[in-house]
Amino acid sequence: MKIVSWNVNSVRARIQNILNYIKQSSPDILMLQEIKTENKNFPVSDFKNIGYESHIFGQKSYNGVAFLSKIKFNKISTGFINDKLNQSRIIAGDIKNKSDLIKLINIYVPNGNPIDTEKYDYKKIWLKLFVLEVKKTLLKNKNIIIAGDFNILPEEIDSHDHTKYENDALFKLEIRKKFRELVNLGFVDVYRHLNKDKQEYTFWDYTAGSWQKNNGLRIDHFLVSNNILNNVKNIIINKKPRSKIKPSDHTPIELEIS
DNA sequence: ATGGCTGAGCTACTCAGA
Numbered sequence: 001m002k003i004v005s006w007n008v009n010s011v012r013a014r015i016q017n018i019l020n021y022i023k024q025s026s027p028d029i030l031m032l033q034e035i036k037t038e039n040k041n042f043p044v045s046d047f048k049n050i051g052y053e054s055h056i057f058g059q060k061s062y063n064g065v066a067f068l069s070k071i072k073f074n075k076i077s078t079g080f081i082n083d084k085l086n087q088s089r090i091i092a093g094d095i096k097n098k099s100d101l102i103k104l105i106n107i108y109v110p111n112g113n114p115i116d117t118e119k120y121d122y123k124k125i126w127l128k129l130f131v132l133e134v135k136k137t138l139l140k141n142k143n144i145i146i147a148g149d150f151n152i153l154p155e156e157i158d159s160h161d162h163t164k165y166e167n168d169a170l171f172k173l174e175i176r177k178k179f180r181e182l183v184n185l186g187f188v189d190v191y192r193h194l195n196k197d198k199q200e201y202t203f204w205d206y207t208a209g210s211w212q213k214n215n216g217l218r219i220d221h222f223l224v225s226n227n228i229l230n231n232v233k234n235i236i237i238n239k240k241p242r243s244k245i246k247p248s249d250h251t252p253i254e255l256e257i258s
Numbered sequence: 259a260t261g262g263c264t265g266a267g268c269t270a271c272t273c274a275g276a
Binding site for chain 2: 010012013060119151165168203207208209
């Protein structure tokens, strides 16, 4: 089964790129972040026409997450944490994989910049609530996949120049500690697990020729719980969509499980 | 390079992104 996570930076502005990507890559499940639209304006029929059901947690202008899926989802929920600002940042649902029931949690973590503002406090509180809720969820289901735009650079190797990010909400030590805390509940950062020293990115800023210079960041991640780590076959950062006309600033990360 | 693009909402310009 192929499960993909992609921050598309507006589902409506990106519809043709997304449809092209799906036709080439044919994921079983596509987890979208930053759809930037309300449920009623989500292009459900465009995806239905190529065989995908939509499960949407939208918001006007900002944020918003969704699942596109060829397979059936159960128990879709949009209230995973009590988001203090009522922003649409998490959608979760259960899927059947052979005899396993797997909970998929699709997240768009707050950016948190600049760090001397309430935006940074919101990111910290959000992460705290999220870690607490994942810990509770693990007691009920040991099979969990968390994927999405984490807005966290886990280590120095995950950016083109970590010295520029020491006082950035993506790389502040206390934020990276929250990421470690989440992993230490019993997860594996799949990309880093299978690529110990490789320096690849999932995001390149639109400005300053970042893409051309490969000045990127690895901030989109797949965390798989230890119980299903043996099911992981492969993980790939697919850079092709970032090279297209009118791209998202993020590119898809693709997980293959058995 | 001290935010240099981009999208949404709206229809001039701000907010947000990372």
